[in-house]
Amino acid sequence: MAIVVVDVALKPEILDPQGRAIVGALGRVGLEGVSDVRQGKQFVLNIDGDVDEAKLAQINEIAATLLSNPVIEDFTVQVRP
Amino acid sequence: MAIVVVDVALKPEILDPQGRAIVGALGRVGLEGVSDVRQGKQFVLNIDGDVDEAKLAQINEIAATLLSNPVIEDFTVQVRP
């Protein structure tokens, strides 16, 4: 069994209202010096069997279409050892 | 400047309906063998100056109270090099 982690984040130029709200809240609870927060999503996939080249390519394809919207988001795919 | 990443995931015993919906969708787009998906949140904090022991402790505290809800979620804190 393999574990694949897909991180999806809003592109830097896209507004992240949640992140902005969190910056405000961090100030209120006394954490100083936080200039920016971005909130992303993390998908942890449990996959039966091995993740070979072909499978990884397929996962990358799915990350680009299903798990993220390339118009506003970037993603990374990592196979966890 | 330092970057701190806080990953927040639902505790394993808590149902993750989003993850379950993704398992279904992955099946439909032809990715076989995915037995489970969990969807979590990732917060990327840009912090001015250094993150020393004290700051890290403060961030851990905030991750436990503000960024996650310990009743349903676990978290990890990582300082990015």
Added chain:
Amino acid sequence: MTPRVGVITFPGSLDDKDAARAVRLAGGESVSLWHADADLHSVDAVVLPGGFSYGDYLRCGAIAKFAPVMGKLVDAANGGLPVLGICNGFQVLTESHLLPGALTRNDHLHFICRDQKLRIENNSSMWTSDFEVGQEILIPLKNGEGGYVADEVTLDELEGEGRVIARYLELNPNGSRRDIAGITNERGNVVGIMPHPEHAVEKLTGPTTDGLGFFTSLLSSLVNNGKISA
């Protein structure tokens, strides 16, 4: 004397005017409380209204619990002040640990707005005393994260102590454990409920007027406790 019931407005609160209207229709006086004002203005009870406080960003109710007014409210609630949290207000109460458990994303992943049937399970809380146990009521429900969860021990404890105040009937609209729609603390003064009694107080705009019972219950409880003379 007319009881004074505070309604807290956070940035992003939406059903605050409705809660105030319900208080008035039940015969109380509504008092607006502002999130940034660390003062409860000597009210006799407080309603935390529905809505999207702070946009519901991060987690519903998570940012609101750090509002200045909440510090005062937590102390007062621990001291016996009646508090009703509706929907987002319920989420604020669990985040503030005035009530156990948490509210999570609806199991079907959609926001849902429907007329929901409930069974009242407890009429000894300050907000449910005018109902009969077993009474069925119909009030609006509208939420995206209304699934009540808690660990088995907590759930058993809530059941054992009779602290589930209302349960969903016919359809569990959000995947709540054990069909729980609302709970109370041990003392019966703090109640959280996911559906919206304040939207069922007029025949013209609600499916029923069943929701009024929560607000009249409070007024009766205040009188019975001697807080307010009849």
Added chain:
Amino acid sequence: MSIDTVSDATSSPKTAQPFAELGLKKDEYESIREILGRRPTSSELAMYSVMWSEHCSYKSSKVHLRQFGTKVPKNDSMLVGIGENAGVVDIGQGWAVTFKVESHNHPSYVEPYQGAATGIGGIVRDIISMGARPVAVMDPLRFGDPENPDTRRVLTGIVSGIGGYGNCLGLPNIGGEIVFDASYQGNPLVNALCVGTMKHEDIHLAKASGVGNAVILYGARTGGDGIGGVSVLASETFDADGPAKRPSVQVGDPFMEKLLIECTLEVLHAGLVEGIQDLGGAGISCATSELASNGEGGMHVWLDRVLLRDSTLSPEEILMSESQERMCAVVEPGKIDAFMAVCKKWDVEAVVIGEVNNSGRLTVEWHGQEIVNVPPRSVAHDGPVYERPYARPDWMDVRQSSGPDNLVRPKSAAEVKQTWLTMTGTPNLASKSWVTSQYDRYVMGNTVLAQPEDSGMIRVDEKTGLGIAVSTDCNARFAALDPYKGAQLALAESYRNVAVTGAKPLAVTNCLNFGSPEDSAVMWQFEQAVTGLADACLEMGTPVTGGNVSFYNQTGEVAIHPTPVIGVLGVIQDVDRRTPMAWQRDGEIVYVLGATRDELAGSEWAHAIHDHLGGLPPVLDLNAEMTLAEILVAGSRDGLFTAAHDVSEGGIAQSLAEMAMRSGVGARLEVPAGIDAFTFLWSESATRAVVVVSQDCYEKFVALCDAKKFPVTKIGVVDALSKSIELAGVFGESISLDIEELRTISEETLPRLFG
């Protein structure tokens, strides 16, 4: 970063400029040079290009839209007409209402969630900028083939976006439309309507008057969102293989918008504002040039003071940015502190970016250098006007002559019953509750009627019960068969949906969704629809108070059906008197008001069963439509009706099924003499409604219809003990439709497709 200043522009007249990439034609560019007497600076070019785009300048539609100004019916209730952010209508008792629809079609195809969300955000800001409190939203939507997998992506995203934004804003969603047709496959329509209420004295306009007054930009920070979105997105056609250009999309922040609503209403009510404008398409370019040209005609802007989310933005980008949730106010110097205090209370950032003057010019500086110096009217109002060629296409002959007469119709009781069951479950007729239950209809506590009722109805005044009703409608298949009549039929349907609830129709808004104006056939459809609508509004006494045009809705060369969505606003003196759609009480009498003819061209039956579109749309008599409305409004006021429901898509069969499903109560009915069961059930003749009248009132009701010489036919009685619709006279037999079976069929379609 090198800055192109006004003096650079004067000294280097030959510099080549990318006007074509910005969507400007050669002659448009030349006329900018003529207006300025030099080449524009790059910032000026940015401003002109966005403001002269189709979306902002209405350059292809203007010549036709003028009809709404020339064919204005006598109507004392109009307080503010076309041209402002939204029209304002007097509803009595000192109350005024403003409402408007806008399209967000192209962005919603690229990023369905955010596209639809920001569509709601934009229309809500139009309403606040009139000084009104938004009280409800509606969302007329059009999607492609429901079985196409891309429709799932588009629909689920759009619906969540509308709910996600509107629910978070605290505005009840009180109605809309969901229509499926393959013509929208690569180009869904997302129209968003907002309605707001205010006292007469609170009406505000977008103008910058008072020399020395400050121009304040407040709300969200300016970022790189949707740069060029207006000129590129709104004027480029989508190719079959995807969008030609993918400009960055705007992301909405409904929480910020909620703060903006509260903050804006507070500064307006405190009397701190002289003029106000929302920032929509074309952002700061639009707000400053419009404010300036509507006031004394001069303004100076310090562009470097604009608060940025991204510090690397160039001045051109700042001028064009379409960042959401921003507003602009003109404030007297002595009131700036008070204004800022309100902003601070609501956690809204604000900064003075300019000053009103009487220079007659809009000047913009960037760190001390002048980068814009233009006559503001030339940017905001004097854009190009095109008289695009238009001509009725030859294929209209074929389309209109291939009517539905040869389509196979059910001919026995069993076939009628089967058709009824099938029709109840078509995506267009099926219950929309899977969608609408994702929208909050209760918030604010004044929703008297919402989906699935014929109109949304909102209580405006809690003390007197004064209220308003709003409906939006359009059967685009009728418009495809005859755009002039189609627009009128859309108006008639919307008018009727308002009247059926007991409200008197008062005013009209529209969202005209069409293909490319560069296609003479599309331009003809547009001209016909506008003319039809203007003529009908004149005759019916309901002025057009505002609206929106969306062109270039096509996939490749193929345009969508012409889709003039019409919104009608009505007023009801006491919402307690409203007429709901469902029958309830045993023994009450069911009538059909209006005449049913054999009219199936463009009907849902022809579409769903035979995939057929041809012939001529139903006949429409506007006077009869007005008489029907008078009967419906009088009947509601006098308490004659216990229920009423209009007849439109799906004919009388669908109306009866909806009434029964809503209450769960059955009826014993009979097909009237002189008409066959099929035509009676599925013809879509206009100007009809089903009404339910108590035994005590029917004489009065029939007398009312007789006095107005309006056809009325008794078709049966409500049967509270029965759980089915019994219909006699169906090709000599009776049929029985179980309400629970109908409900199951109706409810399962959308979840099956999209759940």
